[in-house]
Amino acid sequence: MSLMQLLLAGSSIASGTSITGIYSSLNVHDESGDILGIEVTISESYSGKYFVTFQASEGQPRIPVVSEANVNRNEITFHVNEKNGYQGLFRGEISSGQLKGHFEQG
16 A cells, blocks of 8 residues: 655646646656656546546656546545556545545555
């Protein structure tokens, strides 16, 4: 189980009423130039359902994974099945423009 914290990149959260936005810890390593971190984009569809685009990078960005998310106020859960990478159920909470959470393997 790994804990992650992602910062909001942009200003999509309006007065705490919406959790949609881009949460990212992506950065470029000073010495190697590798791109490291995780980026999660949360969007809401016309049907009211939420979706997550999840992308991890350990040197080079991997192919993004899209999955449906369950949202309850500021809490979010979604599944990721990324080959050779993150897998399982992610449980997180959004507060003060940050997404904090962890993966439960499974």
